[in-house]
Amino acid sequence: MRAQVAIIGGGPSGLLLSHILDLNGIGSIVLERKSKAYVLERIRAGVLEAGTVELLRQYGLGARMDREGHVHDGIRIKWPGYDTFLIDGHRFTGKTMMAYGQTQITEDLYSARETAGGHIVEEAEDVALHDLKSGRPYVTFLKEGKTQRVDCDFIAGCDGFHGVSRQSIPADARRAYERVYPFGWLGIMSETPPLDDIIYAYSERGFALASQRGPKLSRYYVQCPTTDSPEDWSDERFWHELKARFPADTAAKIVTGPSIEKSIAPLRSFVSEPMQYGALYLAGDAAHIVPPTGAKGLNLAVSDVFYLSRALRAFYADRRSDLLEAYSETALRRVWNAVRLSWWLTTLLHVFPGEDPFPAKLRRNEFDYLTRSEHAQATLAEQFVGLPF
Ligand code: APR
Numbered sequence: 001m002r003a004q005v006a007i008i009g010g011g012p013s014g015l016l017l018s019h020i021l022d023l024n025g026i027g028s029i030v031l032e033r034k035s036k037a038y039v040l041e042r043i044r045a046g047v048l049e050a051g052t053v054e055l056l057r058q059y060g061l062g063a064r065m066d067r068e069g070h071v072h073d074g075i076r077i078k079w080p081g082y083d084t085f086l087i088d089g090h091r092f093t094g095k096t097m098m099a100y101g102q103t104q105i106t107e108d109l110y111s112a113r114e115t116a117g118g119h120i121v122e123e124a125e126d127v128a129l130h131d132l133k134s135g136r137p138y139v140t141f142l143k144e145g146k147t148q149r150v151d152c153d154f155i156a157g158c159d160g161f162h163g164v165s166r167q168s169i170p171a172d173a174r175r176a177y178e179r180v181y182p183f184g185w186l187g188i189m190s191e192t193p194p195l196d197d198i199i200y201a202y203s204e205r206g207f208a209l210a211s212q213r214g215p216k217l218s219r220y221y222v223q224c225p226t227t228d229s230p231e232d233w234s235d236e237r238f239w240h241e242l243k244a245r246f247p248a249d250t251a252a253k254i255v256t257g258p259s260i261e262k263s264i265a266p267l268r269s270f271v272s273e274p275m276q277y278g279a280l281y282l283a284g285d286a287a288h289i290v291p292p293t294g295a296k297g298l299n300l301a302v303s304d305v306f307y308l309s310r311a312l313r314a315f316y317a318d319r320r321s322d323l324l325e326a327y328s329e330t331a332l333r334r335v336w337n338a339v340r341l342s343w344w345l346t347t348l349l350h351v352f353p354g355e356d357p358f359p360a361k362l363r364r365n366e367f368d369y370l371t372r373s374e375h376a377q378a379t380l381a382e383q384f385v386g387l388p389f
């Protein structure tokens with residue numbers, strides 16, 4: 001097979017990239033290890049920056065999001081002893097955010113690709129990248145027992161944190177920067193009406209989050225030890241702990257019910273630099289991970305795809321390679337901003353096991369300052385709504 005761009009991974013990054021390239025007359029093949037059904041079952045964060053919302057609309061992917069998504073000025077923070085604090089994106093930037101699940105975005109992307117006749121290979125096993133520096137790169141994979149080969153001009157590594165693309169860059173040509181946090185998030189989905197707002201709660205018992213996926217679908221999380229497993233958490237225990245971390249009046253409004261999904265995600269910050277090697281360009285979780293506090297993961301994937309698609313368009317339409325050469329640096333500038341913001345919000349809102357009283361005092365002071373300083377609020381709001389691409 002032959003494609004201008006071989007895309008490894010059919011998550012949001014890979015699908016969005018192939019969609020935008022197609023609209024610019026650039027052909028691609030997406031190689032996805034799992035089945036479509038499996039990909040669509042993954043549940044992930046669902047808060048979109050203003051720029052992500054605009055980009056999805058611009059590329060014809062906004063119809064269902066605008067129907068089913070929920071517009072928000074920002075996310076609220078509950079802190080014992082304080083009035084509810086709104087990270088007010090709208091007030092400080094004039095922009096709003098959208099609550100819309102990544103699962104739905106992935107469904108929308110799949111159907112857009114199918115409508116356009118896009119080439120997606122599901123269940124592509126043993127994907128391997130070859131001759132990245134040769135000027136004639138290619139990818140091989142196994143499908144139904146047969147080895148297949150895709151010759152291409154470029155390879156986009158959109159295969160997430162555990163993918164093969166990043167690992168295909170020689171170890172001495174990349175560097176990782178990492179923080180693993182000493183806790184995870186236990187998340188549940190329940191078919192109950194959510195609270196009106198998305199709310200982060202800080203308490204001495206740890207962090208909690210109330211979010212939403214639809215008028216009758218709620219998503220909640222509590223900070224938990226990384227050593228816990230979902231079986232340790234009966235629904236009853238979950239709801240009890242969740243409510244204990246919110247102020248009593250908010251807790252009273254939480255409608256409980258049986259969970260339909262329950263899982264634990266560890267929290268980590270990770271960046272691999274550079275995001276390019278020869279013909280290979282990394283995008284999304286393949287190159288970086290942020291903890292979910294701040295909901296930046298998907299938004300970063302979208303900004304990478306924005307820069308990469310723009311650079312490829314400039315290459316094919318105008319024979320310009322300067323944007324491709326600048327891709328890693330351009331994407332990383334925005335990545336590090338989100339890495340810092342996500343780290344900061346995580347540090348502000350979580351209790352670190354075994355800590356002495358000093359960091360708790362600092363957290364409280366930081367939050368207190370935030371509630372009193374318009375400057376601090378503007379800084380946070382601007383980054384939360386999302387810096388421009
Ligand atoms: N070969 C082919 N496909 C692979 C391989 C491989 N060796 N390894 C992984 N994949 C596939 C995975 O099955 C997955 O469908 O690559 C896809 C990567 O998708 P995501 O992990 O969702 O990563 P990305 O598309 O960059 O999306 C980033 O996901 O984790 C969230 O918060 C993050 O919202 C952000 C988004």
Ligand code: PHB
Pocket residue numbers: 044045046047198209211212219292293294295
């Ligand atoms: C979610 O809705 O799943 C969600 C919301 C906000 C976050 C993380 C996850 O920061």
